[in-house]
Amino acid sequence: MGKLVVLKFGDGSFDVGFTVTLQIGTEGRLPDIEIMGRLPAAPQLLMYYNHWRSNYRRLGSAFRLSADKVQVTNVSITADCQTTAQILRTNFNSWLQSDSFRPLREKWLERLDSTDNIRVILQTENSTLLRLPWHAWDLLERYTSSEIAVSSPNYERSDIIHHTNSRVKILAIVGDSRGIDTKADRNILERIPDTDITFLVEPRRQELNDQLWDNNWDILFFAGHSLTQSDESGKIYLNQTDSLSMTELRYALKKAVARGLQLAIFNSCDGLGLARELSCLQIPEIIFMREPVPDKIASEFLKYFLSEFANGTEFYLAVRLARERLQGLEDKFPNCTWLPMICQSNPIQIPLNWRQLLNNITTSTEISNNNNNKISAPSNNLYNYRNKIYFTIIVSLVTSVLILMRLFGLFENTELKTFDQMLWLRSLVVKEQPDNRIIMVTIDDNDLAEQRRKGESLKGTSISDKYLNILLEKLEQYQPSVIGLDIYRDFKSEDPELTKRLQQTTNLITICKGSYIGANSKGIAPPPEIPSQDIRDRLGFSDFIRDEDGIIRRHLLFMKQEPNSLCTAEYSLSLQLAFEYFKFKGIKEVTINPADNTLKIDKVTFQPLTRYSGGYQNIDASGGQVLLNWRASDKLSEKVSLTEILTSQVNPNSFKDKIVLIGVVAKGDLQDYLPTPLGSDPDTQKSGVLIHAHMLSQILSHVLDNRSLLQTLAPIHEIIWILSSSLVGGVLTLRLPKQRMQLIITIMTAAGIVYIVCFGFLLSSYWAPLVPSVIALSGTALIIKSIRF
The missing domain is CATH 3.40.50.1460 (Rossmann fold)
Structure with a gap:
């Protein structure tokens, strides 16, 4: 392949100099390198050019100027013309050897071989620059298979139309x-x-x-x-x-x-x-x-x-x-x-x-040379046998390459970001009612300040023993179905009444945190007051799965803890709370298949993610993981503060038979906020207790309301989807308008339709492969457009 070298001159003049950008690349591809330099001021160069031009125009040769300007008298000034030409050539090459331009010259010499076939393009609006003797540049003369051309900095690609002339x-x-x-x-x-x-x-x-x-x-x-x-x-x-x-x-x-x-x-x-x-x-x-x-x-x-x-x-x-x-x-x-x-x-x-x-071959329109100059219908090359083969090869190759790239995880980050964007858009388009089965008791900055003002000892946690005892006592009176305490208490209570209450409140679910292989921490232990015989039913882990960018997109339902972990809980806090609630509702049929980590509650199945699910490629899919189908509601559930309960500012009946989640939403200290697809900035992150509430709502809604989990397409269906997108891109390129801007608009419109279709899939709780399908569509179109079909 030949080489393309572009010299772009920015604004400037011979009085102040010019900024210059050098691009070097292979024909038909994007530049491999781009480097900037500068040519210094050279007002004398303009003077030398004008001297030469004046002598040249006085030669008197039969120039093909306008007839009234043809000189018929030859003035013998050949020697002067040659002398001024040599002065111009020498000063021109000295200018191009300036220190500020030398990096471009050295990069040229480094990246181009003397045997390369090179097109050199000069882009500038300065007409005097175009009149300088670029052919006499000593650098260009080293490359015997090169030639220079001029071009405007502003250009638009136009399709070459090939017709059926035999000559x-x-x-x-x-x-x-x-x-x-x-x-x-x-x-x-x-x-x-x-x-x-x-x-x-x-x-x-x-x-x-x-x-x-x-x-x-x-x-x-x-x-x-x-x-x-x-x-x-x-x-x-x-x-x-x-x-x-x-x-x-x-x-x-x-x-x-x-x-x-x-x-x-x-x-x-x-x-x-x-x-x-x-x-x-x-x-x-x-x-x-x-x-x-x-x-x-x-x-x-x-x-x-x-x-x-x-x-x-x-x-x-x-x-x-x-x-x-x-x-x-x-x-x-x-x-x-x-x-x-x-x-x-x-x-x-x-x-x-x-x-x-x-050997022109008609690719877009056949021009008929009749008196009416009619344009015939587009030639249908898709039905030409040879082009069918080429077309099939291109579509298959594009699809195969994209699938391989996807398997190696090259699109994972982009697919996840696109997935987040569509989930965010869904939250604006679709509105769901709050989950009235859940009520959150939150501890905010005012609650922390109030405890400290009254001299309560927080010991690094968010609620003192005294206040926690009072809170649990009041909640017991309100008769909720189950209580979830999303606060770590890996220390003994100093309040005997709280110790007794933690031991005897059988519908109270507490948390611990697991450890991971290679981590220095062994996790966080559960509250020591929970009786050992009740640990399995009254303890849930609080662990979230965060992707490499820190965002929570997956819901870990259950897992096998590491042997050295201080936390022995097999089920997440959200799943334990759901189990207790289902028992309260009379649903007790729960099975987990260890072979494929499938969870079945009553007649509803939770199908886990695998290593290759949707945009995820080669992830750690251990345990029971599903995509977190965030509830599209600004207010997930009813929320009351700790102070409101302690001062009896709530309606006790609003807690009856509900699931109560207790957690911290303070932002001053003891922060527990994490990025989600609905917001990763500090102002839009969600508190840990709210994330647990979303996970709990997902389980309850799937079992009791038939609200679907987010699912990925089967691998074969994803391959068909990507292949279909590639096919559409190829067909559009062959069958629809071939002008560059028309084709760009057509492909962009098709890509927009693919986005809408994928968003429609998401509204139906399916994650379709948007990114590879759009690349397949536009990539196939670009390749077929580049080949002379």
Whole structure:
């Protein structure tokens, strides 16, 4: 593959210097490297250029300028022209060896081999920069298979339309030729094999306009007088009375480009303005002369270029070889090797070669050359056998690569973030009623301050022995079905009444924390007051599973504790509370299958996650884990504060037969807040007791209300889903509009539809693979678009 080098010049001038960005990459791919540097101020360089230009224009050669400016008297100043050219070349190369530009030069030398086939693109709005002798850059001369071109910093990719011409079609315009010999150009064109040439000799404007509208051309050629009016525009002289700018032909030229025009050759003088206008009209490749060109040089360059190009030489290299062959004429025509230049409207588009022009295959529309200029329906290449094979290979390959990448976890982080975003969106779209089976007793900052104000000893916890005893006593009077204490108490009570209450309150579930292999801590022990014979039924672990980004997305129902753990609880706090509540409701059928960690309560099954579930790839799926289906409610359950209960500011009947969860929501100290898919910022994180409440609500709702758990698709269904997305991307690219912006809009719309469908799955409690399917859709579209179907 060839190399693409882009030099981007930022704002600046020769008085203050220019910022320069160098990009180096392989053709058809994103740049491998990008580095910035600077060219210093060089006002003298502008002066040297003007000196040379003045001497060059006084040579008196039969320039192909406008007829009224043709010089017929040759003033012998060849030596002065050569001298000023050498001064300009020397100072130009010294400028490009400046210390501030040296990192770019060294990176060029480091990353490019002298044998590489290199396209060098110069992007700048400064027209004087474009007129400098870049072909004489000593660095460029080291690379014999390189050539430089100019391009606007602003460009838009346009699709190349290939038509069904059996020969290369050339529209050759021979304009006003007073004082010059255009017959040589015509003879050269007529000798090119496999061409169909239409000559327009000194045409009228309408005649040229009709030819551009009514036919599909591969190459547009102009020979005659021309002139750059400003560095942004120019004009050509069609005949002795008519001249026009490219802007005045913009509609006809756009039509020609849409029909497949690939190359414009302006074998005329001072074509920089013409080239910049044509570039804006998206003509892919343009050859122009950046200074007035002698008649002899114009025809010789055309002969050398077409000989190389038509014999299969790559476009850029053909221009370089033809330009360098002009050196044999520099004794009579100084610096003629500086004149030919390429302008490319889209620098990232790989130029066509002559063989591709000869073997065009219709890919989007077949142009019929009848009187009505009708466009036929899109060709259905999908039904072509060969393209069917290619299409199948591409879709299968994209799908296989994405599935492998997914198995290696390359999409896991992105999939989890997308999953969070959709859960958050679901919380805005879907509103659920609070779970009135749960009531939370919270200990906030005011409760902590009130205890300290009254001299209570908190001993590093959130509630004193005295207050906890009073709280449990009051709750016992309120007759809840079960009480969950989400507060660690791995120490003995100093209050005898509390000790007795902890021992005898059989519907009280307390917590401990497990340990993990490799962790320094052995966990947190349960309250010592719980009788050993009641440990299994009155103790739950408080452990949460946090993903690598710290967010809680999974619900750990049960697990086997490590041998060294101080916590022996097999079930989570939420599951223990649910067990007690179900007993209260008369539901006692609970089974756990150790083979696959399936939990069954009554007639409802909790199917656990595996190592490869949804966006999760190769996770630790030990124990009984399910996705946490967060309840979409701003207020999950009724909530009262510790102070409100202790001061009897609550309705006792609101606690009857409910599940009471006691926990800390303080933010000043003793914080217990964790990130969730519904919010990971400090202000949106959820307290531990609220997370336990969500988990408890999930169990209760699944068993009693038929509220679904979040589920992942079966692996085979995920593969089919990704494959289908790839197929849709390929079909859309082949069957729908092929203009770049239209295709982008189509693919973006399709990706949006995929998002909506995946969100609909989530509303139905299924996690569908969004990220790989969108990549499959757009990736297949990009690949098929890049291949000439």
